Each structure stands twice: as C-alpha cells, then as structure tokens.
Amino acid sequence: MLLSDENGEQTWEVRRTSSGTYTIRQGSSGPFVGYEGDPDGIQPVRLLPDRREWEITDGPRPGTLTVAAPGSDGPLTLGLYPARIYPPMVALSPTFAEDQDLRERRLGVLWRSATGDTAGDV
Structure with a gap:
C-alpha cells in the first residue's frame, strides 16, 4: 500500500464491527x-480481498489517530x-522515529465512516 502523492486524495471507508474493532477498505466496495x-514484526500493509480488523484510538496529538x-x-x-x-x-x-514524519505530513487521505460522515483529512 502506497501513500498518496502530495496532490492526490484517497477515500477510505472505516466501519465499526460488533466487537468494537474496525475494518478499513478502499472506497465503499474496494479491497x-x-x-x-x-x-509479527515489520510487515508490509497491502490491499487484500479479505477483511482485517483494526483497533483505532486517539493518537498522541490532538486530531490524530493510531491504527x-x-x-x-x-x-x-x-x-x-x-x-x-x-x-x-x-x-x-x-x-x-521515521513514523513521526508520517504523522506530521498531510497525506491527502479522507476518512469516511460507513454512514457517510466525513472524519476529515489525516
């Protein structure tokens, strides 16, 4: 999974499961x-056909999330x-330490809940 370029945007659907975790998919019907x-350790994150659950919590600074x-x-x-x-x-x-750069850079990613509410740019 690649980050968007500085001018691009990506739209993702974040849906809460019955167990309190979340699934994240590209658009409303994508992978x-x-x-x-x-x-386990360092693993590339990919877009896959099967759903994977995630924990999403408030991040270390206001307006950020940790996945x-x-x-x-x-x-x-x-x-x-x-x-x-x-x-x-x-x-x-x-x-x-490299993750600090990811958190501080505007990624052009728009998080949208399953109900269609926009959560904002990350």
Missing part, C-alpha cells in the same frame, strides 16, 4: 487494508515501512 498472516493490529504485542501500528524507498510504503510495525 481491505490488511497484512499477510499473524501480526493498530488488535491483540498485537508492542503494539504494532500502521506507520512507514522502515526501508527508505520511493514511493514510501505503509507497514505494520513498532513505532519508529
């Missing part, structure tokens, strides 16, 4: 944000893939 296998694999030790959160490559990729990983 789901996920990873292969069990959450983590439920039940992971650590926790393992969405952040930058640690390899410095272009275009930058998203990974499931412990928090690294």
